[in-house]
Amino acid sequence: MLLIDDAHWADQETLRWLAAFAERLDDLSVLVVVARRPGEVSGDSARHLDAVAAAGRTVSSLRALTPDAAAGLTRATLGRHADDAFCREVWAVTAGNPYETVELLAKVQDSELQPVEGRAGELRALNRAARGGGLVDRLKGLGLEATQFAWAAAILGTGITVDMVARLATMDEAVARHCAGLLCTARILTEAAPVAGTEREEGELEFVHPLIATAVYNSIPSGVCTAMHGVAAQIITELGRGASQAARHLLKVHPDGDEELVEQLREAARDHLAVGAPDAARICLERALHEPPLPDVHAHVLYELGCATLLTAPAVTIEHLQHALGLPGLDGRRRVDAVVRLSQALLHNDQLEEAVRTIEAEAARHEPGPVKLRLHAVQFMWEGIHGETVSPARSRSLADLARTCTGRDNAERALLILRGFDAMTHGESADEVLELCDRALVNGRLAPGLGWTDQEWGMELLMMLGSAYAYADRLDRAESLFAEALRAYTTAGWRGGHLSLANAFLGLAYRRQGRLRDAESTLREALVLAERVGRRLPLYWSATCGLVDTLLARGRVEEAWSIAEQYGFAPPYPSTIVLPDIRCVRGRLLLAVGRTAEGIHELEAAEKTAASRGGHNPVLSPWSVDLAKAVADQDPARAARLASDARRQAERFGTDTAIGEALRCAAALETGGRAVQLAAQAVTYLEASPCQYEHAAARVEHGIAARSVAELGRGLDLARACGAEGLAAQAREVLETGRGLR
Incomplete structure (x- = not known):
């Protein structure tokens, strides 16, 4: 249970965290009770509190005493x-x-x-x-020393002890104890109650009410207040309470070119990031820039600030990192890290060509070796994500490079993952894809330095790894990877693009498994998070496309169209690859709402993209299957060619899902006994597949073709288990009609 009183007095970082936490309560066994005073705050604070209120329900509204x-x-x-x-x-x-x-x-x-x-x-x-001015007058009536004690207590805010106040107010400890007694008698301070599970010291004091603390703090003269915060930071540092506690006071100190203060704020930022508070880290680093830092440190502070804002505000990150790289100071590995981070931010700001150019320019500065290999791998990664310019020549170069890799270090492991992803997208042998991906792991797990929050390689590489597993029928491993990402980013406090993409790709794994209800809820969460980062960015498309695809699978066509209209799911598309394939999903949506010509046009565009790349995965990009069904009535010969190509491509890829889906398409184009035979073969393959929605659809289609009550019943049960409402309704209708069934 989490109880929060007086939430209207909380700081921005706390309220932002609380709003994000409240949205995830459906997945947690925790009760959160929040008390707030309406009308007390405005701006972002009010927006965060409104989000908390929207996530729950009002239990009671307290009224004034009668x-x-x-x-x-x-x-x-x-x-x-x-x-x-x-x-x-x-x-x-x-x-x-x-x-x-x-x-x-x-x-x-x-x-x-x-x-x-x-x-x-x-x-x-x-x-x-x-209260207010009257309280201040009453405080002054207790004497100068009591007033100074109260000021010092207000500066400390929490963890108030007599000895700390005595040091801060520069008074004798005996005098300080006398003042503490006066203030407690006057009901300004009180002894803090012990709290289980905390490190609260015995004899700590606190203000009787936050309003009193605010009134006392506001009564401190400005110059005195600033000076006392500086002394408080020094005391906390000397007591070994950590840079993050001292930073609260350092933020109040006037900028004065203090080199030591800059280092303290940088250390505090690192502490905040370590416990999952990137917003607090950002504030510390922004304050450090105002000091300002020494010239040889300035670039490092900008780099650290760029890291803290990476996928929360990509455009801001780009500005910080470009500025840092334009200053002296970033050398060696730190410079390479900054360039990689900059290219990553450019990618997520839909500036992919500039991201590739940035990496190319840096690679040209280095001699052959580990650094150059890392930069080449990053370049291959961004080119592999590009939605339009992936070419057969690039794939051959990547295959040649990966052929020399044994997975002995993370650069080689990265190349193996990139090669596995590339092979998957082109529909090469799934067995080879899995072999490449497995070689990139260490005892079936991510290698040290290749974790979701590790900074050297970034999350995109691991998203490619999980996607390769997802479309090569290793959905257990894909789900495990993406669930691990969600846990890692939640624990680290990364609530921007990282958490959105983790939800989007976990939703993809659920969708592929046929867990459509789980997929929908997870993808909706991804979309909420993506909107905070910015509309029309690549991560926004991933969440939207996945949600539309899932709603179509559930049979909720009108809702899928509504989501597409609401969130702008239409051309122009981003320059990056979107999973599932964006044109295929958009084409299927248009066909479902009766806009057949537009749907065919989208699928034909997907066909052209596949031709330019030299092949495609018929599960990742099922344009041939959907297009064959769409043109079957008008051009049966073309439909047959498309179905035949899909079958050939599926057998080349070799997964049960790919072959089963190709057989479903072939069965849809046939009639009579041939249709029944092909539908039965599709069921056989898809029963062995981990994709249960496709299995359910094959069962229903086979049941209809074979007029089998038993087969329709099995398909209906599977459809219900998946949450495929439209498919279940179709099976029920045939069963209830009963004509010709046996």
């Missing part, structure tokens, strides 16, 4: 003899605010004010002393 409730509280505190008029004035003065009522009654007790009608007029003055 006059009777205020009277009951007054008498419970001051005694049953309190006058009705006095009680009524307590309610009128506080407007029924529970906090103000409690504080006012405490002041009445402290001042020994009699709760009678004749003294009711004094309540307003007492109430003013409990």
Whole structure:
């Protein structure tokens, strides 16, 4: 259980995290209860809190105390003899605010004010002393030393101890303890209650209420406040509490070219990233730039800032990294890392050609060796992702290079993955694809340095690995990889493009398995996250395309069309490859809504792309199957050629799914006994396939062709299990009609 009170006072990073966390609660066994004050905040804070509210439901809206409730509280505190008029004035003065009522009654007790009608007029003055300017005046009345103690406590905010306050306020510890007593008696500070599972020290103090802490903090003169934050950072550092705790104070210090402060903020940023707080890291690094850093450090800070914003804001990352590479200071491996990161950001900002040119230019600066090999691998990776310019010549060059690789280091493993992905997209032997991919693993797992959050190679390489497995019928391994990505990015706090793509590719694995309900929910999550990064970017297309494909498989054609219209699922397409194939999905959608000519045009465009690449995977890009069915009535000869080509390509690739799908297409173009025979063969192959939706469709089609009640029943059961509502409805309709069935 997670209980959050006064959420309206939380910082931006916390609220952004909370909004993202609330969206994933369907997958977690945790109850989150959030209390907020409406109308207290605006801008991004209000937007994040509204997102939290939209993810849950309102349990209760607290109201102000009624006059009777205020009277009951007054008498419970001051005694049953309190006058009705006095009680009524307590309610009128506080407007029924529970906090103000409690504080006012405490002041009445402290001042020994009699709760009678004749003294009711004094309540307003007492109430003013409990908050805002009145609270500050009351604090000053406790003396200069007590005021300084309260200021120091407000600067510290949390983890307030008498010895730390004494050091910060430069006062004797005995005096500090006396001041702490005065402030506790005055109900400004109180001893913090112990919290299980925390490192809260015994004797820690806290403010009685956040409003009091805010009022005290705001009363500190500006120059004094800044100076005290600087001293607080120094004290926290000396106590060994970590750079991230000190950074909260360093952010308040005026820029002054302090080299040590820059290093502290960089260390704090690294700490924040290590615990999954990239937004906090970004703030530290942006503040470090304002110091500013020394010339030989400036480029490093910009590079680290680019890493912190990589797939949250690709355009901003590009700006930081280009600036860093234009400054002196980035040398050796750090420069190569920056170039790779820059090219990655360009890729995800749909500037793929510039990404390739950036890598080419850097590779030209290096002699043959590990660095140049890494850059060549990255270049092959970006070219392999390019949606239009993948050529047979490139594939041959990659195959020649990968043939020399044994998988002895990560550069060779990367080339094996790239070759496996390339072979998969071109529909080469699935056995060879799997052999290449397996050689890139170490004991069936990702090699050290090739993890999802490792920075040297990036996530795209592993997405290619998982995709190769997904379309070569190793869906167990694909799901495992993508689920691992989701866990890694969630744990690391990477809530931008990384998490969106992890959801999108996990949704792809679910879709291929036939787990259509899981695929839909995961892809919807991917789309929500992708929208935050930016519409029309490659990761946005991945989520949209996958969701449309899944909705079509579920038989929800109108909803698929609505999603396509809402999210702009139409040309112009991005320059990167989108999985599943974007033209095939768009063509299938157009055919499903009756826009046949447009659908055929999209599928023919996919055919031209496949021809330019020198081949295609008939499962990844099933244009030949869909196009054959679309033109069967108008041009049966062309349909037969397309079906024959699909069968030949499927047998070349060699998976049960590919051959089964080609047989389904051939059966759809035949009639009579030949159709039944081909449909039965399709069932045989797809029963051995891990793709259960396709298996269900083959069962239903075979049942219809063979007029078999048993086969239709099995198909219906499979369709229901997959969540394929349209397919299940088709099977039910035939079974209920019953004409000619046996």
